[in-house]
Amino acid sequence: MTFPYKGYAGYYLDVDLTKGKVHKKEMEKEWARLYLGGSGVAARILWDRTGQKTDPLGPDNVLVVGTGPLNGSMFSPSGRMMFAAKGPLTGVWAESHVGGFLGPEIKYAGFDFVILNGRSEKPVYLYLKDGQAELRDASHLWGRETNVTTEMIREELKNPTAETAVIGPAGENGVLYGAIIVDFYRAAGRAGLGTVLGSKNVKAIVASGSLGIEAYDMEKYLEANEVEMQRVCDPIWTESLGSLRKYGTTDLVAIINEIGRLPTKNHWTGFYEDADDIGPELIAEKYRIAQEACFGCEVGCKYIIRVKEGKYATGPIGGPEYETIMAFGSNCMNNNVESVFHLGKRCDLLGLDTISCGKSISFAMDLWEHGIITAKDTDGLELTWGNAESQIALVEKIARREGFGEILAKGVRKAAEIIGGDAWKYAVHVKGLEASGQDPRAHQSIGLTYATNVRGADHLRSLSSLEELGFPGIVIDRFGKDKADAILDIMSPEHKGELVWDMEDLYALVDSAVICKYGTMWPPVYYFDTFVNVIPPLTGMKEWGDAKFVRKAAERISHLRRAYNHRLGVTRKEENLPHRLLKEPMPTGPSKGGLPDLDIMLDDYYKFRGCDRETGYPFESKLKELELDFVIEELKPKGLTR
Amino acid sequence: MKSILVIDINKCTGCRNCELACSTRHTNSFNPKRSRIQILKKEDQNMILPMVCLQCEVPLCEQACPNGAISYNEKGTLYVSSKDCIGCMNCVTACTFGGIEIDPITLKAIKCDLCLGDPACVKACDYGAISMIEAKHTGLDARRRGVDPVYQTLGIERGEVQ
Numbered sequence: 023m024t025f026p027y028k029g030y031a032g033y034y035l036d037v038d039l040t041k042g043k044v045h046k047k048e049m050e051k052e053w054a055r056l057y058l059g060g061s062g063v064a065a066r067i068l069w070d071r072t073g074q075k076t077d078p079l080g081p082d083n084v085l086v087v088g089t090g091p092l093n094g095s096m097f098s099p100s101g102r103m104m105f106a107a108k109g110p111l112t113g114v115w116a117e118s119h120v121g122g123f124l125g126p127e128i129k130y131a132g133f134d135f136v137i138l139n140g141r142s143e144k145p146v147y148l149y150l151k152d153g154q155a156e157l158r159d160a161s162h163l164w165g166r167e168t169n170v171t172t173e174m175i176r177e178e179l180k181n182p183t184a185e186t187a188v189i190g191p192a193g194e195n196g197v198l199y200g201a202i203i204v205d206f207y208r209a210a211g212r213a214g215l216g217t218v219l220g221s222k223n224v225k226a227i228v229a230s231g232s233l234g235i236e237a238y239d240m241e242k243y244l245e246a247n248e249v250e251m252q253r254v255c256d257p258i259w260t261e262s263l264g265s266l267r268k269y270g271t272t273d274l275v276a277i278i279n280e281i282g283r284l285p286t287k288n289h290w291t292g293f294y295e296d297a298d299d300i301g302p303e304l305i306a307e308k309y310r311i312a313q314e315a316c317f318g319c320e321v322g323c324k325y326i327i328r329v330k331e332g333k334y335a336t337g338p339i340g341g342p343e344y345e346t347i348m349a350f351g352s353n354c355m356n357n358n359v360e361s362v363f364h365l366g367k368r369c370d371l372l373g374l375d376t377i378s379c380g381k382s383i384s385f386a387m388d389l390w391e392h393g394i395i396t397a398k399d400t401d402g403l404e405l406t407w408g409n410a411e412s413q414i415a416l417v418e419k420i421a422r423r424e425g426f427g428e429i430l431a432k433g434v435r436k437a438a439e440i441i442g443g444d445a446w447k448y449a450v451h452v453k454g455l456e457a458s459g460q461d462p463r464a465h466q467s468i469g470l471t472y473a474t475n476v477r478g479a480d481h482l483r484s485l486s487s488l489e490e491l492g493f494p495g496i497v498i499d500r501f502g503k504d505k506a507d508a509i510l511d512i513m514s515p516e517h518k519g520e521l522v523w524d525m526e527d528l529y530a531l532v533d534s535a536v537i538c539k540y541g542t543m544w545p546p547v548y549y550f551d552t553f554v555n556v557i558p559p560l561t562g563m564k565e566w567g568d569a570k571f572v573r574k575a576a577e578r579i580s581h582l583r584r585a586y587n588h589r590l591g592v593t594r595k596e597e598n599l600p601h602r603l604l605k606e607p608m609p610t611g612p613s614k615g616g617l618p619d620l621d622i623m624l625d626d627y628y629k630f631r632g633c634d635r636e637t638g639y640p641f642e643s644k645l646k647e648l649e650l651d652f653v654i655e656e657l658k659p660k661g662l663t664r
Numbered sequence: 665m666k667s668i669l670v671i672d673i674n675k676c677t678g679c680r681n682c683e684l685a686c687s688t689r690h691t692n693s694f695n696p697k698r699s700r701i702q703i704l705k706k707e708d709q710n711m712i713l714p715m716v717c718l719q720c721e722v723p724l725c726e727q728a729c730p731n732g733a734i735s736y737n738e739k740g741t742l743y744v745s746s747k748d749c750i751g752c753m754n755c756v757t758a759c760t761f762g763g764i765e766i767d768p769i770t771l772k773a774i775k776c777d778l779c780l781g782d783p784a785c786v787k788a789c790d791y792g793a794i795s796m797i798e799a800k801h802t803g804l805d806a807r808r809r810g811v812d813p814v815y816q817t818l819g820i821e822r823g824e825v826q
Contacts, residue, residue, distance in 0.1 A: 183705075
């Protein structure tokens with residue numbers, strides 16, 4: 023093996039599904055050196071293999087399964103992995119990350135990346151074990167729900183510790199927001215990557231391995247790792263981490279409602295009067311039975327619930343995250359928390375993204391209220407606010423693409439086009455991706471995050487908690503005293519371009535390492551220096567010990583993903599916000615009257631990003647500085663650089 | 665006094681950092697399959713069960729070894745001499761607790777040796793679920809109480825420690 027770096031498995035798998043062949047290849051040195059892993063490497067692969075003509079659900083799309091050097095190497099929290107492809111819901115760059123145990127297991131099975139090309143004639147699943155890979159028949163698994171699929175696979179492989187990523191009926195049926203479910207109740211939910219797997223006739227990716235991962239200098243790495251861990255263990259975070267361990271992400275329902283940013287009534291407002299009914303205290307007290315954690319994680323935000331009796335009784339299941347509670351709860355005005363559990367559970371089993379699914383339903387409820395659709399359109403379902411039974415019926419219909427479910431299965435952008443009239447006003451999305459659980463009318467910088475996020479309206483590429491929760495010391499450290507006041511003012515647009523630019527680059531590394539946002543997004547302790555400290559002793563990549571090199575790598579990843587979208591036609595015009603979040607002032611709650619000043623923030627962002635203000639296109643000089651010459655070669659002749 | 669590991673599974677989140685720490689200490693690599701402590705899971709029943717050598721008073725593994733590879737180290741803890749182990753798996757069959765197994769790389773038996781009194785897993789557990797205590801009556805009872813939820817899940821009555 024000539025791949026020189028440790029911390030990686032050292033191989034990737036190129037799968038030709040059409041021919042049913044797997045090709046094991048040595049990792050590319052430059053992928054690691056220039057893009058680290060995960061999102062960075064996936065961007066390079068998808069840049070080379072997909073483009074404008076690629077049909078997201080055709081055999082020509084390519085799905086990348088990615089890990090990074092920090093996965094499974096005792097860094098906390100690093101039980102992560104990612105998927106990327108051209109997105110079926112949005113038509114642009116799509117990536118989705120997930121925790122659990124599969125990511126590290128793929129590495130222990132001997133692979134850093136799996137690239138799925140083509141389309142299998144029959145349903146298959148991919149089994150990775152100790153350096154070998156095999157496509158196995160999945161005809162008997164097709165149509166099954168996700169938990170049963172995992173159990174059947176473990177049973178037939180006689181391997182009870184095999185880790186899985188599976189799709190459910192929704193992904194098979196072509197619902198445009200099909201999720202990939204990992205380890206029973208964790209989801210790479212967003213942007214429809216489960217549907218890309220379904221279009222390729224791939225039911226699951228399974229891994230089991232005992233090959234292990236070495237460090238370049240184990241002693242030094244463990245030392246550096248310990249220093250980073252201690253940053254999270256600082257007593258100032260004890261209380262916050264304690265709440266995360268006690269409530270998981272459900273705590274956000276209360277915290278976010280308090281600042282008036284909890285999407286309610288299809289994003290009409292940011293304050294939900296009945297938030298306590300779906301809030302952390304009630305869930306912890308009445309339903310929570312255990313705490314869980316992803317691989318090697320010291321945060322442990324996952325929790326297990328049980329509902330003992332009633333219509334929605336269930337045995338132990340993964341409890342819903344904040345986003346699920348928001349999407350089916352506050353945003354549909356449903357304060358029956360047991361029904362929200364049930365909806366989350368059904369989405370996990372059917373393989374649906376709870377955010378897009380919940381938001382498609384709240385969109386329909388909004389149209390119902392405004393008389394744009396009636397019982398004639400909805401197969402007789404009453405889509406009144408808070409109608410849990412109708413929500414449940416719709417989830418099943420969406421997964422089967424049946425009746426009105428067929429329209430909602432396309433997401434709000436396309437559904438609004440089909441329904442016509444004023445429906446577009448109620449479609450809360452960017453680039454076709456339904457907005458996640460934030461609101462720029464209560465938090466300026468999230469508006470810029472939504473607008474510039476390469477995969478559409480969601481928080482995970484650059485959300486800043488610095489002003490959301492108020493961390494003055496950290497803001498001064500990172501941006502200087504002069505800018506601190508403006509940055510810390512949650513409703514000031516000033517310097518928010520710089521803030522989001524900085525976060526986006528930081529998360530580019532987080533998503534390439536591949537680690538969790540906890541520790542970086544919140545508590546905001548890991549920064550660029552974290553990578554400077556841990557990557558060289560783990561991998562032996564000496565250049566990563568240079569802060570400038572690391573920063574440049576982060577910028578390179580951000581720019582490559584942006585360039586991928588420019589090539590598909592994305593410009594400043596598409597880096598926008600939906601009508602409701604941009605033009606309708608927040609009507610009620612603590613952030614009443616709020617509106618984002620998107621243009622001011624975008625101008626600032628483009629300046630720091632090294633992009634043209636008019637178009638959002640990158641400056642050639644910037645791309646050159648980042649060694650993205652191959653991007654210039656392609657974009658420049660098309661007039662997509664400045 | 666002999667020591668044992670006590671695991672409180674009410675505190676265990678199943679994160680398996682103990683496996684990582686153990687493999688790092690013993691194999692200088694990140695390889696949970698080579699860990700001396702193993703976390704078994706049955707997710708749909710919310711069952712998480714850490715498995716590690718109980719440091720038995722009457723060790724069946726030692727008796728089953730045909731080559732005398734399992735013996736006490738200077739701290740009074742049973743360990744496997746990989747030099748003498750022939751990988752016959754007699755010990756694995758003999759142990760009724762799943763406390764000894766075969767290393768998938770070396771194909772020799774491995775079991776917890778308490779890291780010579782400074783167990784890596786204890787330090788690595790961020791939830792404080794693992795501790796090392798003396799193997800007297802109270803310690804043994806604590807060990808039994810630690811796995812109570814599993815007894816409940818499986819519907820087994822718990823007897824008293826003798």
